[in-house]
Amino acid sequence: MPHLQFDLDFEVTEREANQFATELAELYAERMDADTDYAAVTVREVKAIHLGRATDEKTVVLQADIRAGRSADRKRELALAVIDAVAERFGVPESNQKVVFTEHEGRQMMGYDRVGDDWSEPS
Template identity: 50%
Template sequence: MPLLQFETTVELSADEKRTFADAVRDLYGEIMQTGTSHAAVVVRPRSPGELSIGRGVPDEDYLFLDAEIRRGRSSETKRELALALMDLAAEEFEIPTPNMKVVFTEHEGANMMGYDRVGAEWDPSEGSE
């Protein structure tokens, strides 16, 4: 039951945010080997100057991702997802790669809840939902 929270200086319409969220969910499901009906995506617009990173390209857009996920995936799998999502943002929005950052926070499955469910620990055999 991931919560993928993007902060970006890219100006996006509601339709562009929905399209991006759909692409994020698809990549998440594919790389993390799970279904996507439970994947929550947030895209928060930020004004220029609200986001920065020391090595960033000045006067260009930024995108940061706080990825709250169930524990259990390997570092290699998380890296694959981070790179895929940054590649998506670079291609779609022309964000320079030095201006992006991904941070994973892992939780026990039971600490991730929806109204109708409590998450379980991730098991590679679960496949897609």
């Protein structure tokens, strides 16, 4: 039951945002061994993002609220895949992107029809 929150300091159309959100939910599911049914993706335009190393171009920050349990390697693989997807779709330099993970116990992530389970590597 992740929530991927993308902050962008540039404009995108509603259609672009929706396509990107769908694409990133699928990317998350593939890389993190999850299902898209419970994934939430938010794309927000903000007035300014300060990222110290960023150049004077577009900037994107992803705050990824995920269930605890995935390895550092798995999270790193997702972060790099997201950075590549953002660079390809929006032309944002890699140096102008940041991915931050916040991990939650499964029971802290809820929908109307369920309380999340803890996550563990598939056997």
